[in-house]
Amino acid sequence: MAPTIPMEEYKFNIDNGYLEGLVRGFKNGILSRNDYLNLVQCETLEDLKLHLQSTDYGNFLANEPGPLVVSTIDDKLREKLVVEFQHIRHHAVEPLSTFLDFITYGYMIDNIILLITGTLHQRPIGELISKCHPLGSFEQMEAIHVASNPAELYNAVLVDTPLAPFFVDCVTEQDLDELNVEVIRNTLYKAYLEAFYTFCEKLGGSNAEIMCEILAFEADRRAFIITINSFGTELTKDDRAKLYPRCGRLYPDGLSMLARADDYEQVRAVAEYYAMYAPLFEGAGNNPGEKTLEDKFFEYEVNLNKNAFMQQFHFGVFYSYLRLKEQECRNVVWIAECVAQRHRAKIDNYIPIF
Amino acid sequence: MGSLFRSEEMTLCQLFLQSEASYACVSELGELGLVQFRDLNPDVNAFQRKFVNEVRRCDEMERKLRFLQKEIEKDEIPVLDTGENPDAPQPREMIDMEATFEKLENELREVNNNAEALKKNFLELTELKHILRKTQVFFDEREGGVDEVMSKNLLPPEIGAGGQLGFVAGVIARERLPAFERMLWRACRGNVFLRTAEIETPLEDPSTGDEVHKCVFIIFFQGEQLKSRVKKICEGFRATLYPCPETPAERREMALGVMTRIEDLNTVLGQTTDHRHRVLVAAAKNIRNWFTKVRKIKAIYHTLNLFNLDVTQKCLIAEAWIPVADMETIHLALRRGTERSGSSVPPILNRMDTKEEPPTYNRTNKFTGAFQNLVDAYGVAAYREVNPAPYTIITFPFLFAVMFGDCGHGLIMALFGAWMVIKEKPLQAQKSKNEIWTMFFGGRYIILLMGLFSIYTGLIYNDVFSKSFNIFGSSFKVNYGDEMILTHKQLQLNPTTRDYYGTPYPFGIDPVWQVSSNKISYLNSYKMKSSIIFGVCQMLFGVILSTWNHRFFNKPLNIWAEFIPQVIFLTFLFGYLVILVFVKWIAYDASTAGCAPRVEFQSKFYGGTGHPFVPFSFDAILDQSYTED
Numbered sequence: 014m015a016p017t018i019p020m021e022e023y024k025f026n027i028d029n030g031y032l033e034g035l036v037r038g039f040k041n042g043i044l045s046r047n048d049y050l051n052l053v054q055c056e057t058l059e060d061l062k063l064h065l066q067s068t069d070y071g072n073f074l075a076n077e078p079g080p081l082v083v084s085t086i087d088d089k090l091r092e093k094l095v096v097e098f099q100h101i102r103h104h105a106v107e108p109l110s111t112f113l114d115f116i117t118y119g120y121m122i123d124n125i126i127l128l129i130t131g132t133l134h135q136r137p138i139g140e141l142i143s144k145c146h147p148l149g150s151f152e153q154m155e156a157i158h159v160a161s162n163p164a165e166l167y168n169a170v171l172v173d174t175p176l177a178p179f180f181v182d183c184v185t186e187q188d189l190d191e192l193n194v195e196v197i198r199n200t201l202y203k204a205y206l207e208a209f210y211t212f213c214e215k216l217g218g219s220n221a222e223i224m225c226e227i228l229a230f231e232a233d234r235r236a237f238i239i240t241i242n243s244f245g246t247e248l249t250k251d252d253r254a255k256l257y258p259r260c261g262r263l264y265p266d267g268l269s270m271l272a273r274a275d276d277y278e279q280v281r282a283v284a285e286y287y288a289m290y291a292p293l294f295e296g297a298g299n300n301p302g303e304k305t306l307e308d309k310f311f312e313y314e315v316n317l318n319k320n321a322f323m324q325q326f327h328f329g330v331f332y333s334y335l336r337l338k339e340q341e342c343r344n345v346v347w348i349a350e351c352v353a354q355r356h357r358a359k360i361d362n363y364i365p366i367f
Numbered sequence: 368m369g370s371l372f373r374s375e376e377m378t379l380c381q382l383f384l385q386s387e388a389s390y391a392c393v394s395e396l397g398e399l400g401l402v403q404f405r406d407l408n409p410d411v412n413a414f415q416r417k418f419v420n421e422v423r424r425c426d427e428m429e430r431k432l433r434f435l436q437k438e439i440e441k442d443e444i445p446v447l448d449t450g451e452n453p454d455a456p457q458p459r460e461m462i463d464m465e466a467t468f469e470k471l472e473n474e475l476r477e478v479n480n481n482a483e484a485l486k487k488n489f490l491e492l493t494e495l496k497h498i499l500r501k502t503q504v505f506f507d508e509r510e511g512g513v514d515e516v517m518s519k520n521l522l523p524p525e526i527g528a529g530g531q532l533g534f535v536a537g538v539i540a541r542e543r544l545p546a547f548e549r550m551l552w553r554a555c556r557g558n559v560f561l562r563t564a565e566i567e568t569p570l571e572d573p574s575t576g577d578e579v580h581k582c583v584f585i586i587f588f589q590g591e592q593l594k595s596r597v598k599k600i601c602e603g604f605r606a607t608l609y610p611c612p613e614t615p616a617e618r619r620e621m622a623l624g625v626m627t628r629i630e631d632l633n634t635v636l637g638q639t640t641d642h643r644h645r646v647l648v649a650a651a652k653n654i655r656n657w658f659t660k661v662r663k664i665k666a667i668y669h670t671l672n673l674f675n676l677d678v679t680q681k682c683l684i685a686e687a688w689i690p691v692a693d694m695e696t697i698h699l700a701l702r703r704g705t706e707r708s709g710s711s712v713p714p715i716l717n718r719m720d721t722k723e724e725p726p727t728y729n730r731t732n733k734f735t736g737a738f739q740n741l742v743d744a745y746g747v748a749a750y751r752e753v754n755p756a757p758y759t760i761i762t763f764p765f766l767f768a769v770m771f772g773d774c775g776h777g778l779i780m781a782l783f784g785a786w787m788v789i790k791e792k793p794l795q796a797q798k799s800k801n802e803i804w805t806m807f808f809g810g811r812y813i814i815l816l817m818g819l820f821s822i823y824t825g826l827i828y829n830d831v832f833s834k835s836f837n838i839f840g841s842s843f844k845v846n847y848g849d850e851m852i853l854t855h856k857q858l859q860l861n862p863t864t865r866d867y868y869g870t871p872y873p874f875g876i877d878p879v880w881q882v883s884s885n886k887i888s889y890l891n892s893y894k895m896k897s898s899i900i901f902g903v904c905q906m907l908f909g910v911i912l913s914t915w916n917h918r919f920f921n922k923p924l925n926i927w928a929e930f931i932p933q934v935i936f937l938t939f940l941f942g943y944l945v946i947l948v949f950v951k952w953i954a955y956d957a958s959t960a961g962c963a964p965r966v967e968f969q970s971k972f973y974g975g976t977g978h979p980f981v982p983f984s985f986d987a988i989l990d991q992s993y994t995e996d
Contacts, residue, residue, distance in 0.1 A: 054415075055414065063423070064413055075429075075433075078430070138602060138603065152543070155604060155605065156604060159596060159599045159600055169550060170553075
């Protein structure tokens, strides 16, 4: 009997070889340190556009009339990413298609919350729709403002979408207001993350290895951020504990400790127990010259995503490519804002990728 | 020797141009196409170069032209290609061009906006017209058979008896209808009644110009709360609602009003599109020229960005590789440029000494260019090395023909090549973007030659669409009687007997081989041997060519240490093989064919006349019985 040969890797290229090759090609076009060094030397947004012409972005801003503004750059960067993702999604078959759909659910959750919040503030639906992320659009999106409480939202709008199973936990009769909307967002996201984690675990092999690590970090990061952001709000500790995703390394002990934490120092003490999170809290602060905790989390995430490309024949490359490209968009927009406002003090606060 | 034998002699030159004259001089050099500039500012960012503003202005002009071209294509106006090649305009003309483009763009955008507003209006009126027509049916049902309608759906009867039903009417895109219906059902808990009817003709979307299929719907409900909910859902699904009057008389009146407004709008819309068409037709006449001009300006400024600006800001310094033979032409071009710009100081062209390896330049025309490309695909020859291209012109198509060897297909290929060559000019003017076609068209001379040679080798192999010609009569004769022929499937014709006339078929392979069963083994042997002969000859020729290189570069050691051993190895091994092949062909005829020696290569290395040692061994016997199982 031959030694155990993992069967998925032999059959991966039949359905997914072209798409993995495509994504690796896209990954090679991600801006390098050199590109960022050139971008921070730009004096105007036109210089930025000229430099981006020599990268993989090419002439994406060529047909924009009038003086350039940062929001146009942001839209166009995102549009390119959306086109690439949708091309990949259209060519994908099971199980990659389910995997890619799972990725879009995260954006759908963000869109729903954006629409609900916007409706609460009486914004016209047309304005809100244009702010939604195109990867997370679904048919019933525009009719969200019909609902006035979560039960209605579920029964009328969400029950036909793929997000229905995640909504089971938060169907209540309370009215939608500011605090509740955030609670809904985090509850939805927790259910989504746990479902995604289970799906990746079932895929097995290097898929599980890589994706579960990334998703575990995502879960732990959310737990930390929820805890820190909930200090000084009306959210009780029990409610807070219900929002922690359970698929990370902090489950169960770390999560119970976080549930009892009262201030930033206690959160930091919890992180000390975990070797990979302790260095993120060290040296993080809001003083100038220090990196904020968010930035450190982003850096760690970028590292995890880069490592995904070290192995072949798994779906993690698609997820990682999307996240790295988003980080790149954030970087370019940050630099563009600093350039446009001529406030170059913090222009180097981007997170280099390659 | 001729210019194709070896690559051209190149020299590195330094060019001093006065700032005013630089634009015109670079323009002249661009038209000439004989100079390769070097980048003297390699570590400067793209946006920090000197002429970056002018390049940006060109980009902006190109953007406007692309916008114009897209609009022209949308209206399907044919763009005239006169084949003109206008020179790059002067820098001051650039401002005029920018103003023209700006005006055109603004005008077009204004016209487009107006047209869009009118089309939106038109769409609304059309939808209203359809609503008024279709809802007639719904209202008839409601008024006529109230009870049947009520019992058909799930509305409890007491509501129908209680109050009047309110309604909204509107139009929605067909693909959204199922989700819309489902959402209405869920949100209103089934307390509304929806009727739909399709609009048969597709309507034009005002902003994109696409045709969309839509449906008319009407929703009946009771109560204000349901009304607001229904309205919100309609807004969410981008269904447009229209006020629909209740009584048939009012509806008829409204329909008439809508018809007249539609007609008026049609006329105005027609006039707007006519105006837009006129503007675009005027622009289409010049757009090719404009594109060429703008691209030339941009190219000139890109090249100027490569130059070094002298400290005193008076002149630009450039370094370029130029062919020595063209020095005079370049001097003339520079002088023309200086005169055109009205500058007094003539440009200076200095030859520089350098240890760098110059680029390889082979002057080709449209015929030799294709073969040069073929050779360059394998590797560009070193500077002043012997160029293999002129020999490739014949050997490549000939060796292809040796492999192809079919007269009929070769004829088709030659005709195809000849058509492409004869119709060269009109085919080139089409500027097709199809990759496969450009590949074939670029190699038209190669295809023509391959076809002609294939006809020749096809005649030699006597193969026309896999059949043979019998022009001269076969040299083999069938001497068997009829009963022999009828009863035996295969008969042998022996060349040592009367079956063979004694003289071979004059030109090509005897047609009798076409019907013989050992045709393949005979032809294989023949083709293989002739291929080896051709191959060895070509290799020997290539090795001899290298001697010219060694003599030109003055490296006698290469001749002794490389060329002589190569020739010895080649001729003594493969050359000997070729000689043996010829000897076997010449010295042996049909009667002595039985004892002809084998032309073997391996016997040079070992004799091969022994027999193996087969011991009595249980291992061997057991292995054998396993393989038998």
